[in-house]
Amino acid sequence: MAKATTTIQQTLTYQPHHGDWLAANQALFNRVASFYFDVIQAHCNVLDHPNKEALTILELLTHTTQRNSNPVMPLSDIAEDIPAYFRRAAIHAALGSAHSFHSHLEKWKQRKEKAIAKGKTFHVRPPVPPRAWNKSVTLYQGMWKDRTDNSIMIKVWTGTCWSWINVRITGRELPLDAELGSPQLIRKGTQWWLHTPVEKQFQNPGKIEKQVTTNLETKICAVDLNISENIAVCTVQTVEGTILATKFIKGGDEISGFRKRQLGRIARNRRKTSIIAKGEQDNIALWKMIRQVDEQCAHRISARIVQFAKQHEASILVFEHLGNLRPAKGMYSRRGNTKRAYWMRGRIFTYAKYKAYNTGIVTSRVSPRNTSRECAYCHNLIARYNAGKPAEGYTPGAPLAACGACGMKGNADRNASLVIGQRLIERYHPKEKPQALRRVSKDTGVIVSQDAKNKKEPSIPSVRHADSNEHGTAQDVVFRMDEHASDIPTQLRLFNE
Template sequence: MYFRRAAINAAISMYRSYVGKLKARQEGPIKSGKPSPPKRLHMSMLYYKGMYKDFDEKSILLKLYTGKTWAWVKHRYTGRPFPENAELMSPTIVIKKKKVMLHIPVKEIVEDSRTAKERVQQNEKFVAVALTGSDSLAVCTTIEADGRATAPYFIKGGKELAHRRKLLLGYIKRGIAGNDSPRLMTQPVGNAVLSVPQEHRPNKKYYDKITRITDHYAHAVSRKIVDYALKQGAKLIVLPELKESFNQAKKSYLGKTPYDFIGRRIVRYVQYKAWQQGLVAMTSKPYYASTRCYHCDAPIAKHNTEYQNPSPNFYGGKNFICKEGHRGSTALNSARNLGKGFYERFYAGAA
């Protein structure tokens, strides 16, 4: 009965998700075709109360079927410690190849549950974040209640991430090259492999490693962003809105592909980490954030070194200069502009 209930609930949730996406497409301003159905209909087994007991931080008793009868079997497990003052919910058994994992959702109480609108009306200071593809993966600044941008904070790690990716891509290239012709690539390499189904992807284990490394850095950066907001006493985090599709993001002048840029993951991870700490993370459209000077609103020219001729079309420039003589970090300027635009649209308008 318990297992049947878990399967029925999973099927109902899939159906409701599909119907919701279908209605959104039919009722939206731009009507499109039907959404794609779920790729995996197999759901992991959820254990309701009565199917497990003696649940602590090191072991659990699970009710299992041996083929002839039901039996209580004790299993030991290892993993991260549970958060303090968190209520443990029903666990889920997740099987991936030879690994059997116990996923345990927890329920935590958030003391500050005010909405973003309520925080804006109470004139709370907030943190604006710019995401880049350079060594500084994220640049933060605090926007005070009077609109001043203070306390810049650079979160580095982009060069280290690019180096680790490059090593793994080197393993992939050497692994799929022909033995007789070591320089001849007989299969897709690098980002071209993304068009190949995952189960047929050459050297899949290395691409899985790249995904795990990227997730690791995205989690680390998102945690530092939330910790910075807590240290500054901010109650709101504003992130750039990144809605481009994969095809739209493949722009030659950026020199980056969706496979390289981890900004979307950082935004997604910041949102739930912030809510756990009583903060609200939201996105805002970065109007002219990377093309205008924060101080005088004049167009900027970008460059990397002082010996390089600044140009407004140099999209990879780490430094900027405007016609009024203001200069500094392009990423920090983008973060300040994002915060300035959000402040003028919501804070100044509310006042």
């Protein structure tokens, strides 16, 4: 069995003075967590023990009882009568921060030793302990009770005493077939939320290598992510090479146009003063609007990708491994738009990964090198062109693809998604180096542009970044690959969605 954890976010509705109590409760939690962090710093050997043993040691050092009447560093100096579950939640928060700090400190020391050993000057500053604490309060079992679909009782520090308050819950309902974890009180602006982790068990889908090598009927959903109109192009194929279905997820031009308009408004507002106050966020409402729309779009696209894979019973989801992408130089709104489109594409992969795992689908990534330049049928280099233009050369972002070796013609993004799926299969079924990686002769009739002639940037980064990630814009008419002889078995053609 496998486990997947997700978080259910619900809004709290409460009386006005309860908001002040929740703020005082969080302030006390952070004071207690900061106190225990100092205790750990004074007794660093605590970190050598498992968390359960470390908690016991820290309580012996700080908590006053009949058997332990004189602790080394009494917690009573911070506050009296702190509930046990509140104290233990703060201890776990402090332990997490302490482990993180000491791990970063140890890595810094190792880097410094290597630099000194090589005779280099080391200028990197060492990590420092947290200067301010802003941890959210975790509610263990004794800090809440009587939870229903619409309300929950929470024990909070009011600033003078501990009190139970009843707050209403609105939002997504908790699943009945999942195990609930300890909820957290999260502050977002002036509003308080309740985040509840939910753990679900399902049948383990198995490792990718085992699925691909033991069953030729294993279905793979390959996804080509773009920044054009077709944000994602998904193709389901089997390990033996049969293509089952293709889906074009559109909306790229709409989100890009919206984002560009908002960035243009921000640029015009900045030109009015030519001054941006240090330490202050300008155009807060516009930036918030851009972030929210990008976030909503990333969740929507990732959900549609996973739904398509689940609909066709795919057990593997594969993407390109796109690294640090940089937009081309140009106007502020165009450059900023492209940069945020890259960020949104990264979020689509992140969200699709956990959503797919929750449905029993595992995710993998492959090299993006030449995925948009290689023919999925004969593995030769292709020509990429616009509608109404001759099928020659390579135009980045063009929607159509043609191969002079096998005669294939079709949609360039769909061809790229097929190549992405084949890359995963070739990882576990290695073959001889395909012809796609060789230069096509000029007498084939296909003129392939050479990146080495590009004056703007060298050849390798351009290819590694998948032609500046402009895989093209598909037209409203869906183009399907023609059947040709290749080393892939006969393909099953279905109408695209």
